[in-house]
Amino acid sequence: MSNEVINVLITGAAGQIAYSLIFNVCKGDMFGADQRVKLHLLDIPLMVDSLKGVVMEIQDGAYPLVADIVITADVKEAFTDVHYAILVGAMPRREGMERAELLKANAAIFKVQGKALAEHSNKNVKVLVVGNPANTNALIAMVSANGVPKENFTCLTRLDQNRAKSQIALKAGVNVKDVHNVIIWGNHSSTQYPDYRCGYINLASGKTPIGTAIKDEKWLQGDFISTVQKRGAAVIAARKLSSAASAAKAITDHMHDWVLGTAEGEYVSMGVISDGSYGTSEGLIFSFPVKCANGKYTIVQGLPIDDFSKNLIKTTNDELVSEKTTALQFLSE
Numbered sequence: 010m011s012n013e014v015i016n017v018l019i020t021g022a023a024g025q026i027a028y029s030l031i032f033n034v035c036k037g038d039m040f041g042a043d044q045r046v047k048l049h050l051l052d053i054p055l056m057v058d059s060l061k062g063v064v065m066e067i068q069d070g071a072y073p074l075v076a077d078i079v080i081t082a083d084v085k086e087a088f089t090d091v092h093y094a095i096l097v098g099a100m101p102r103r104e105g106m107e108r109a110e111l112l113k114a115n116a117a118i119f120k121v122q123g124k125a126l127a128e129h130s131n132k133n134v135k136v137l138v139v140g141n142p143a144n145t146n147a148l149i150a151m152v153s154a155n156g157v158p159k160e161n162f163t164c165l166t167r168l169d170q171n172r173a174k175s176q177i178a179l180k181a182g183v184n185v186k187d188v189h190n191v192i193i194w195g196n197h198s199s200t201q202y203p204d205y206r207c208g209y210i211n212l213a214s215g216k217t218p219i220g221t222a223i224k225d226e227k228w229l230q231g232d233f234i235s236t237v238q239k240r241g242a243a244v245i246a247a248r249k250l251s252s253a254a255s256a257a258k259a260i261t262d263h264m265h266d267w268v269l270g271t272a273e274g275e276y277v278s279m280g281v282i283s284d285g286s287y288g289t290s291e292g293l294i295f296s297f298p299v300k301c302a303n304g305k306y307t308i309v310q311g312l313p314i315d316d317f318s319k320n321l322i323k324t325t326n327d328e329l330v331s332e333k334t335t336a337l338q339f340l341s342e
């Protein structure tokens with residue numbers, strides 16, 4: 010076991026996602042089986058008693074990798090010296106709430122947390138935003154965090170990628186581990202574009218493009234896309250709560266790959282700052298296919314984009330531009 014300890018912040022630590030996520034970190038699933046961690050767990054004052062119960066459960070799990078735990082409702086204490094910040098806590102959408110209202114409530118939270126990252130966290134802190142609207146919350150934190158490198162801000166679209174891979178595996182009758190390089194473009198919302206066109210399946214006969222293996226273009230261009238786009242809402246309708254265990258798994262996958270690297274030839278989807286690749290608007294937090302090595306990601310370049318893909322990428326890009334305009338307006342008020 011390494012002697013070095015990394016400081017990992019999880020906000021919304023008394024919530025549903027955190028109740029799975031924290032234990033994935035404790036087990037070593039995120040940063041590796043040798044990496045010791047100090048957990049910084051932040052929630053609102055009302056939830057601090059509940060956090061005390063979470064701490065008891067961490068202790069009762071007897072995890073050798075857990076070096077220390079801080080629980081707090083104080084932003085400064087939570088953000089101080091953290092190497093990794095996983096920002097899950099956010100104002101949930103209430104019934105009848107307009108998207109703009111949700112954006113406004115969360116803009117305030119992520120502005121404060123962006124400033125806290127700049128003022129109190131490790132200079133090279135790596136940030137993953139999960140709380141919705143995830144892309145735009147990440148953008149707000151990024152523009153509020155003077156001095157923290159912009160490429161250190163990401164948002165979660167790995168859950169969408171995992172959903173897409175599973176749908177393909179179910180349709181093809183293969184194990185999900187044999188499905189590769191399915192891409193999520195754009196916003197973590199119903200305008201996202203799940204793209205199978207660069208992906209392949211490892212069949213007994215060899216590496217086969219998804220379109221060739223599945224041979225059902227109507228499904229691939231129709232129900233496949235809409236099922237993935239609407240999966241979050243379908244889980245909410247069934248569970249009366251939003252997805253939590255699958256979100257925690259995806260967060261673990263995202264951070265694991267960012268920090269420890271992706272396998273040779275493998276793409277994963279991450280919301281990252283757009284450099285204008287594939288005709289997207291520079292400066293948005295946009296989900297792209299990326300590869301990771303040495304703690305850094307790079308956007309995969311040169312993928313073929315036909316008119317079908319171009320249109321769907323434009324739709325999700327337009328939505329993100331409009332969210333950005335609304336959010337920046339709130340920030341300037």
Ligand SMILES: NC(=O)c1ccc[n+]([C@@H]2O[C@H](COP(=O)([O-])OP(=O)(O)OC[C@H]3O[C@@H](n4cnc5c(N)ncnc54)[C@H](O)[C@@H]3O)[C@@H](O)[C@H]2O)c1
Binds near residue numbers: 023025100168
């Ligand atoms: N990007 C994705 O793929 C994805 C997937 C699932 C859920 N989500 C989003 O993740 C968020 C959390 O989901 P959940 O199911 O854990 O919700 P939850 O309501 O169970 O937990 C959220 C927690 O955040 C806390 N919180 C609220 N404001 C806070 C603040 N300012 N600072 C610290 N903590 C704060 C709440 O007190 C609560 O304990 C939601 O916004 C949800 O929509 C995103």
Ligand SMILES: O=C(O)C[C@H](O)C(=O)O
Binds near residue numbers: 141168241242244
């Ligand atoms: O869609 C939602 O509001 C919940 C979450 O973002 C999800 O994708 O499960």
